[in-house]
Amino acid sequence: MKLFLLAGEASGDKLGAALMAAMKDLAPGVEFAGIGGPEMEAEGLTSLFPMQELSVMGIAEVLPKYRALKRRIAETAQAVSAFAPDALITIDSPDFCLRVAHLVKEANPAQKTVHYVAPSVWAWRPKRATKMAKVIDHVLALLPFEPPYMTAAGMSCDFVGHPVVAEPRATEAEAAEFRETFMIGPDQPLALCLPGSRAGEVKRLGPRFDEALMRLRDREPGLRVVVPTVKGVAKLVRDMTARWPVAPIVVEATADKRAAFAAADLALAASGTVSLELAASRTPMVIGYDANFLSWHIISRLLRVDTVTLVNLVSETRAVPEFLGPACKPGAMSGALLELLENPTKRKAQLDAMERTMQRLGAGGEPPGLRAARSVLAFLNR
Incomplete structure (x- = not known):
């Protein structure tokens, strides 16, 4: 064959x-x-x-x-x-x-x-x-x-x-080891920054995500940030984040990314498959996305649903906040991230939606x- x-x-x-x-x-x-x-x-x-x-x-x-x-x-x-x-x-x-x-x-x-x-x-x-x-x-x-x-x-x-249900997840021990390796205290808030896997996405979303997380750090001074990336944009991510006011931890190895997902308290992520990866690791998230003005103008006029986040769609909830197109602003995303850290009800709603999503996608x-x-x-x- x-x-x-x-x-x-x-x-x-x-x-x-x-x-x-x-x-x-x-x-x-x-x-x-x-x-x-x-x-x-x-x-x-x-x-x-x-x-x-x-x-x-x-x-x-x-x-x-x-x-x-x-x-x-x-x-x-x-x-x-x-x-x-x-x-x-x-x-x-x-x-x-x-x-x-x-x-x-x-x-x-x-x-x-x-x-x-x-x-x-x-x-x-x-x-x-x-x-x-x-x-x-x-x-x-x-x-x-x-x-x-x-x-x-x-x-x-x-x-x-969906393949996400079969992918291995890091253990609690591996998550703890990740925090220890990068000197992140067990009670220190840890956020993932996931601006996409394409160069255009990283260039467009990276600075906004950085600003959103910097604003969150103003409210949570101990916040640490990890940027998991992929081979195709790894150099771009490292060059870009080196210029950020507070340099994050950039990880590329698959094992490090899995451990980071398990160790994190929350994530700011581009719209796409990564929302399901976060759901599989039970990491509460905020979704942000924007495209070139012309592309977004056309796409937004054609949308037939009120959410593009797969966790929301599969679970038939709207538990994951999303900020798309003109709404993809650092201040708004920072506020939603802070609410996830401080509001147990919001976190539980997301975790319940994640569990339902994984079951419907074939887990087990x-x-x-x-x-x-x-x-x-x-x-x-x-």
């Missing part, structure tokens, strides 16, 4: 790696080709080109790189045709992946295609599912309420669970990567 996988960002790299590991167990001898990051490479993928080239989003961010991305799309489609896989599996990053799938289907309409991560048509642009169905045959959904949207558009779809069941692999094999055997 041969599979061509495409991932364009860190969260997709994790999904792809778990799927690859499970496929190797279920279909010994499976061959992989495609594009991925360090986690997929660790499972045996030789990436066609660095995944970081695709980690851009938003209209204003994509336009300057449009020609280069267009060349990469054509190059990738040609590589798929040359590899002749049993299935092309595209993982999130629809702006790139679905364009590749379109070219591949044009060249070979019989090529089977799978897309991992259903588009959030319940949130905005519902017609995306119908458009996607022209080039995608089968969808692997992370959220339990998504399959009906996909099947209505003409694709088969399985809810496979078969690992999502394995469920995804079974779904792909069942699709190919139909």
